[in-house]
Amino acid sequence: MTNDALAKHLTGLPVRLLHRLAKNRVHRHFRMGKTRLIQSLLSLPPEQRSEIETTLTSFLPEPPRPSKPSKPDRAAKPNLQPDAPSRPAPPSRQHQVPTEAAISTQALLEGIGVPPPQPFKPDDWQREAINCLATNDVILSVPTGSGKTYVAIEAMRRAIEAERTVIYTSPLKALSNTKLTEFSQLFGADQVGILTGDRRDNPQAPILIMTTEILRNLLYDAASGEIDMRLDTLGLIILDESQFLADAERGVVWEETIIFAPAQSRLLLLSASIGNPEEVAAWIGSIRSTSCHLIQHRKRSVPLRAAYLDPSGKLAPFFRTRDIASGKDFALHPETKRLFANYEDRTLGPRYRR
Amino acid sequence: MPPAIHPVDLLRVLRHQRLTPAIVFLTSRRACDEAIGSFEHRQLPIPPTRSTAITDVLDHMIAEYPSIAGHPLIPTVQQYGVAAHHAGHLPSWKIAVEELMRQGCLDAVFATTTLAAGVDFPARTVVMTQSSVRKNRNIMELTVNEIQQLAGRGGRRGKDYVGFVVVTPSPYIDLGPIANGLTNHPEPIDSQFVVSYPMVLNLLKAHSIDHIQPILEKSFAQFQLNQRADAYETKLDDVETQLETYGRRECADWIAQWQSFSLAKKRRSHHRRKTQHDPPEISAQLAFLTPGRTVELSKAHAIVLRQYRSRGQGAPMLTVMRSGGRIIEYPASAVTAVIDEVIDLTEARRFPWCTPQSLNHAIETLEQFPARLRRLPIRVDQDGADNPVLTETLKDEFPCPTCPSRPACQKDHPQALKLRQEEHRLTKTIHAMRTELWHRFQQHVEVLQKFGYLTPACQLTSEGDWARLIRINHSLLITELIRMGAFEGITASLLAGVLASIAHDDDRPASFPGRHPALTSTLGQVRKIAHSLSAYEEPPLLRWDVAAIADRWIAEPTLPWNELIRSTTMAEGDVYRLLARTLEYLSQVYGLKATHPGLAGVARDAMDLMRRDVLQELP
Numbered sequence: 001m002t003n004d005a006l007a008k009h010l011t012g013l014p015v016r017l018l019h020r021l022a023k024n025r026v027h028r029h030f031r032m033g034k035t036r037l038i039q040s041l042l043s044l045p046p047e048q049r050s051e052i053e054t055t056l057t058s059f060l061p062e063p064p065r066p067s068k069p070s071k072p073d074r075a076a077k078p079n080l081q082p083d084a085p086s087r088p089a090p091p092s093r094q095h096q097v098p099t100e101a102a103i104s105t106q107a108l109l110e111g112i113g114v115p116p117p118q119p120f121k122p123d124d125w126q127r128e129a130i131n132c133l134a135t136n137d138v139i140l141s142v143p144t145g146s147g148k149t150y151v152a153i154e155a156m157r158r159a160i161e162a163e164r165t166v167i168y169t170s171p172l173k174a175l176s177n178t179k180l181t182e183f184s185q186l187f188g189a190d191q192v193g194i195l196t197g198d199r200r201d202n203p204q205a206p207i208l209i210m211t212t213e214i215l216r217n218l219l220y221d222a223a224s225g226e227i228d229m230r231l232d233t234l235g236l237i238i239l240d241e242s243q244f245l246a247d248a249e250r251g252v253v254w255e256e257t258i259i260f261a262p263a264q265s266r267l268l269l270l271s272a273s274i275g276n277p278e279e280v281a282a283w284i285g286s287i288r289s290t291s292c293h294l295i296q297h298r299k300r301s302v303p304l305r306a307a308y309l310d311p312s313g314k315l316a317p318f319f320r321t322r323d324i325a326s327g328k329d330f331a332l333h334p335e336t337k338r339l340f341a342n343y344e345d346r347t348l349g350p351r352y353r354r
Numbered sequence: 355m356p357p358a359i360h361p362v363d364l365l366r367v368l369r370h371q372r373l374t375p376a377i378v379f380l381t382s383r384r385a386c387d388e389a390i391g392s393f394e395h396r397q398l399p400i401p402p403t404r405s406t407a408i409t410d411v412l413d414h415m416i417a418e419y420p421s422i423a424g425h426p427l428i429p430t431v432q433q434y435g436v437a438a439h440h441a442g443h444l445p446s447w448k449i450a451v452e453e454l455m456r457q458g459c460l461d462a463v464f465a466t467t468t469l470a471a472g473v474d475f476p477a478r479t480v481v482m483t484q485s486s487v488r489k490n491r492n493i494m495e496l497t498v499n500e501i502q503q504l505a506g507r508g509g510r511r512g513k514d515y516v517g518f519v520v521v522t523p524s525p526y527i528d529l530g531p532i533a534n535g536l537t538n539h540p541e542p543i544d545s546q547f548v549v550s551y552p553m554v555l556n557l558l559k560a561h562s563i564d565h566i567q568p569i570l571e572k573s574f575a576q577f578q579l580n581q582r583a584d585a586y587e588t589k590l591d592d593v594e595t596q597l598e599t600y601g602r603r604e605c606a607d608w609i610a611q612w613q614s615f616s617l618a619k620k621r622r623s624h625h626r627r628k629t630q631h632d633p634p635e636i637s638a639q640l641a642f643l644t645p646g647r648t649v650e651l652s653k654a655h656a657i658v659l660r661q662y663r664s665r666g667q668g669a670p671m672l673t674v675m676r677s678g679g680r681i682i683e684y685p686a687s688a689v690t691a692v693i694d695e696v697i698d699l700t701e702a703r704r705f706p707w708c709t710p711q712s713l714n715h716a717i718e719t720l721e722q723f724p725a726r727l728r729r730l731p732i733r734v735d736q737d738g739a740d741n742p743v744l745t746e747t748l749k750d751e752f753p754c755p756t757c758p759s760r761p762a763c764q765k766d767h768p769q770a771l772k773l774r775q776e777e778h779r780l781t782k783t784i785h786a787m788r789t790e791l792w793h794r795f796q797q798h799v800e801v802l803q804k805f806g807y808l809t810p811a812c813q814l815t816s817e818g819d820w821a822r823l824i825r826i827n828h829s830l831l832i833t834e835l836i837r838m839g840a841f842e843g844i845t846a847s848l849l850a851g852v853l854a855s856i857a858h859d860d861d862r863p864a865s866f867p868g869r870h871p872a873l874t875s876t877l878g879q880v881r882k883i884a885h886s887l888s889a890y891e892e893p894p895l896l897r898w899d900v901a902a903i904a905d906r907w908i909a910e911p912t913l914p915w916n917e918l919i920r921s922t923t924m925a926e927g928d929v930y931r932l933l934a935r936t937l938e939y940l941s942q943v944y945g946l947k948a949t950h951p952g953l954a955g956v957a958r959d960a961m962d963l964m965r966r967d968v969l970q971e972l973p
Contacts, residue, residue, distance in 0.1 A: 031529075111515050112372050112478075118512070144506025145476050173934070174445050175474055177972050178452070194973045197938035198961055201973050217825055223560035243499070243543060245574065251546030256553070259572045272503055276542035283577040302509030302517045306536060308529075309481075309522040311358035313367050318521055318533070330537045332529060343358065343523050 003042060006049075009056055010038045015334070021052055033338030102320040102333050108305055109315075122150060125295050129268075130154045132293040133236070137267040137284055141277035141296040148270045152238050153186060155268055160191070160206050164235025164265075169212040169257070171244045176209050179240075183207055212239065216253050219260040234265040242269040245280070263289050273298060298326060308336040311343060356380070357483040357524040361389040362398055364522065365436065365462050368479060373518055374461040376479035377507050381487070381526055383925070386438040386464040390427060393434045400435040400461070408432050408459045415453060419446035421915065421968045435461040442925030446971055458513075467496070467504065479518040480508040484526040485535075493526075499543075501535025547575030549794045551891070552829050554802060555814060555822035563799075563812040570791045583787040590780040597773050600766050603759040609774050612763045615754040622748065632670060633687075635734045640670055642692050642730065645708065646699040646716075648723070649674065650691040651684065655723055657697065657716050659707040661686075673707060679717045681706050692730040695723070801890045805834070820949040824942050828856050830891045831884050832939075836946070840879055841953050846960035848872060849953075851905035852880055853939040858900045858932055864924040866899040873905055874898065903929060904936050908963045915967045933969055937961060 010018060011034075018037045022029035025048050026040045041052060122130075125142070129151045132138050140148050156166045168183070170176050176194060183192045193202030195210040215237070222231050237257075245254040261267055267284065271277065273296075281294035306318035316335040319325065357364070357380070368374050380386050399405075409432055416423045421444055431437045437460055439451045454460050455475045463477070467487050482504060486495045496504075509517020521532055557566055570576060605611045632640070640661070643649065647658045649672075656674040659681065664671050670686035697719050700709045708716070749755045754763070802808040807818035814822065821833040832853075835841060841849060851873050877898050884893035903922055907913065919926050940957045947954035 109371055113515050114513055115515055144503065145509065145511055147511065173972075174448065177445070177449065178474060180973070196973055198941035198944075198965075199973050213825075220556040220560075220822075220825070224556065225560070246543035246546060248546050252548050252550075252553075255545065255547055255574050258574075259569065272499070272506065273540050274499065274543050275540045279542065279578070279581075280574070283574050286577065287572040300506075300509065300517075301511050302514050304505060304508055304517045304519060306519040306521065309359065309364070309367060309520050311523065313359070313363055315367060315371060315520075318519070318529075318536075324519075324536050326537060326539075330533050332533060336529070340523065340529055347358070347523075347525070 031337045031341040033334045103322050108317040126151050129295050133266050136290050137292040139269040139281050139294050141271045143300045146301045159235040165233050166207045166236045168209045168238045169215050170240045180209050212253050216257050236266050238268045240270045242271040243274050310339040356385050357522050359522050361392050373479040375477045376462045377477045378464045378481040379467045381484050383440045383442045386440050389464045390438045399433050405432050415450040419971050421446045422450050438464045440466040442927045444926050444930050476507050476510040478514050481520045483524040485528045485531040486526050495531050498535045498538050499540045545575035545578050547573050549798050552825040554798045567792050579787045583784045586780050586784050593773050593777045604757050609770050612767045615752045636686050638732050638734045645701050646696045648693040648695040649689045694728045694730045820946050823945045828894050846956050847905045847909035849956050850908045850960045851901035854904035854936040855896045855901035856894045857935040857939050866902045866922045
């Protein structure tokens with residue numbers, strides 16, 4: 001087969017078949033777009049090329065058989081016919097299920113903008129979380145930015161109405177400071193206090209912000225009976241960023257806090273998405289007086305899309321689909337693959353080039 | 355490493371596609387600073403109205419946090435609407451950047467990946483330039499959790515219809531892990547429970563040692579261990595059911611009984627004869643392979659001239675004569691069959707091992723043999739132990755040779771032994787899992803008893819009663835230093851210096867010109883003590899340069915913050931964190947005011963002197 005003929009055949013094939021041809025023959029073929037794939041297939045050494053040609057003929061649809069009116073049932077019930085060779089199975093099946101066309105950059109960037117201000121309406125899971133907190137401990141494992149703080153604030157409000165105090169812990173001092181400002185604006189500066197290792201501001205306030213280490217120390221003191229703060233009115237403990245439970249150095253502090261938390265106060269764990277929230281909930285349920293209610297979802301309140309930006313300034317969709325699919329099967333956008341392969345070709349030395 | 359695209363071009367594209375504001379995650383602080391620096395002298399300014407908006411917000415912030423004023427990045431922020439946000443900055447600056455971002459004044463913030471949790475502000479777009487990150491000198495791939503944490507900052511609730519993750523290549527990127535991280539489920543988290551000395555002391559203060567184990571069992575660590583142990587228990591049950599299928603034997607523990615019996619058998623036979631190592635079919639043949647015997651060797655006949663054992667391995671060997679009078683040596687295993695023909699040979703003691711006459715006779719006879727000869731059937735005794743003599747001697751010690759279950763035991767033993775070993779292994783693992791935490795707790799108890807913080811009855815001594823108040827890393831070192839009187843008559847600045855060097859666990863290089871002898875000698879002592887405790891507690895880095903920074907800040911109460919920063923190569927944010935941590939350690943020492951009023955007073959002084967200027971801005 002001449003170069004041109006082969007190129008023509010290859011162009012007619014779907015990309016999936018081209019990848020199958022390139023497998024084990026072309027380095028990093030899965031990163032390439034169609035044009036580059038064909039180019040690299042054409043530039044293979046002769047012996048590999050003849051292999052490809054033979055494989056290729058098996059892919060090509062059989063020439064149409066001279067139609068025989070004497071055998072009408074053959075077409076009607078092809079599955080009953082045992083003689084397989086007459087059915088070029090793989091290509092026909094693949095043509096039957098056309099893969100969805102990859103989206104364009106334009107479509108990806110559609111709909112950017114600022115929504116008009118809407119009256120805030122809590123989601124179902126937020127209401128569920130707040131209601132559950134009346135009787136149970138709650139773990140919230142939801143994506144970042146989907147409104148965990150709303151639940152925390154509403155739960156605090158309820159606790160204060162019931163004349164209970166609240167402790168809010170965060171892993172970082174910096175976050176404590178942000179929360180202090182935020183809660184002071186909401187509840188009034190006299191309602192919020194902060195405790196750090198060396199300083200106590202407004203320690204008699206109903207809402208106390210501190211790092212988890214400080215709370216752990218308070219609970220140590222409470223256990224040995226020398227408490228300088230009233231823990232028996234403590235109605236709610238909010239542990240922000242609870243995924244720190246898995247932190248190599250500090251995770252133990254979260255565990256101790258949960259173990260020693262007073263029985264009468266409810267726990268609210270706010271966590272980013274983690275893999276096994278059920279397990280954490282089962283654990284807390286097993287050591288506390290009430291069961292632990294798990295609220296989790298993976299749906300983001302603002303949908304997220306992914307794009308690839310080439311160093312040349314060209315923007316392409318990252319995935320074939322517009323929205324980021326969940327699950328193991330993802331497909332990179334062919335344009336992204338092509339651009340990234342080019343980038344690697346340019347930056348990696350000739351040693352890696354094929 | 356910087357991304358392949360120039361930061362200015364990156365921002366230009368983002369602005370053009372209306373993808374701003376954006377958070378750009380870069381690999382290092384330096385990359386962030388360089389990205390900001392590259393905006394200077396570029397024609398990409400923001401409209402003056404926005405500049406004024408930024409200035410307004412900044413003025414507002416400066417009123418609250420004076421340390422922001424005069425920050426070198428302010429002109430860039432005002433002109434280009436971009437900022438850097440990483441751990442090298444003061445917290446006040448980071449708060450200002452976050453506020454600017456919240457007000458929508460900025461187009462891009464360049465941040466490091468390492469502090470993703472600290473970046474608590476959203477943007478429309480998140481730019482990712484890496485799929486791996488440097489952690490403690492290793493390059494590690496980003497986990498799904500981390501990627502989702504980063505991507506989670508994209509899209510502001512109520513301010514965006516849609517958020518974006520923009521991936522742009524840098525030398526640290528591969529698309530696979532990022533795509534995987536964006537689409538996959540996050541990894542499960544595991545407990546990181548560790549037993550520490552303060553934990554032991556505080557638990558034993560509140561509870562007696564008998565109540566500790568139930569408390570430890572409440573931990574997530576034990577919960578997870580129990581789950582794994584339960585899985586092993588199921589396996590163990592499985593193994594035990596399989597073992598039960600063997601049914602009852604004469605003796606209760608037939609597997610162990612048979613094990614020791616076969617061991618004894620092996621040992622005896624070893625003493626007896628080396629031949630016992632031969633495979634049974636060969637040792638059965640050997641008795642027949644006498645001189646003159648005809649054998650079949652690879653389809654041709656041969657006559658055995660002599661049998662001997664090789665010198666090295668003691669393998670049974672034969673000297674045979676093959677057709678044509680060729681005399682060759684073979685291992686006995688080469689014999690494929692023994693033929694029922696023996697010819698008379700007169701043996702000799704030297705080569706060719708028989709008299710020449712009989713050799714000639716043998717050659718002739720061999721030639722005349724027909725192609726097929728009758729083979730000698732040899733009974734191969736599969737059980738080498740069935741040696742009657744052996745059985746006889748072992749009968750006195752073991753019941754096995756005469757036991758009725760003997761054939762069954764012999765058949766089942768290899769499989770049963772494997773199962774039994776598996777059973778033991780599982781039992782051991784399960785036991786270790788159930789008691790691991792308790793065991794670690796006891797180890798710590800022993801150390802604390804040895805140092806006199808706990809009585810042999812596991813109650814706190816008077817020393818332990820105050821030592822439990824030191825609830826920080828390196829607590830054992832600090833309490834030991836106090837007990838040894840290392841802090842006797844120490845100045846406030848020196849105490850802060852020592853605690854700073856204990857608190858600081860970052861080995862990012864820095865330098866501080868000039869050290870003074872008092873600090874050096876005190877640190878030398880501390881280092882010696884830390885070294886002597888290294889078996890019980892990981893010694894701290896004890897860097898003298900960080901000690902010198904804390905020391906100077908307190909020793910010179912009029913020293914302005916900028917002056918201190920100029921005297922070291924450490925980043926401002928790192929110095930701030932160092933001093934803030936030192937404050938925490940000092941406050942722990944101050945907590946000992948009931949038992950060590952003198953030292954607590956010094957700690958109080960140090961805290962008062964330390965908390966000024968920038969360190970006073972935030973609680």
